Amino acid sequence: MFSHIKEDNQPGMVDISEKDITHRVAKASALIKLPNEIKNLVKDGEIESKKGPVLTTAIIAGTQAVKKTHDLIPFCHPLIINACDIVIDFNDESNLVVTCTVSIDGKTGVEMEALTGVSVASLTIYDMCKSVSHGIVISDIELLEKSGGKSDIT
Secondary structure, three states: OOOOEOOOOOEOOOOOOOOOOEEEEEEEEEEEEOOHHHHOOEEOOEEEEOOEEHHHHHHHHHHHHHHOHHHHOOOOOOOOOOEEEEEEEEOOOOOEEEEEEEEEEEOOOOHHHHHHHHHHHHHHHHHHHOOOOOOOEEEEEEEEEEEOOOOOEO
16 A cells, blocks of 8 residues: 555645654665766866866755755655765766765655755766766666664665
8 A cells, every 4th residue: 555645545645743753864876877078077086077066066966955855756744854965986987876875863764865865966967967978877776775764774
């Protein structure tokens, strides 16, 4: 049974009023495959573009997205975010791995916030680099960990 479908078969936000407040953490990731034209722009761990520092801007955009998840996804509850950590690293193939870890003390999880953070950070990288190449591939957006609710994922 889907939790966002009410008895009258209409959509609705889940009632969390009876749930306990617990510490909740979620971590998500995404892979960004970069074409060589963009890999060649990397200097001191940053991609410099005409629009500015790509990875720094992506971290800011991802953080803003985490805070706005409830505005983007209809049945997400507005949350007070305790912490949001977005890390963008190069892997062995010189592609990017974006991770977003979000924590709250609340009645509902933060999986969607972590997934939204990596998605918007990744889209920001695409946007800032697309003038160099449209060969950028964003893939493998996934929830890596979640804790503090009914079930944990590790």
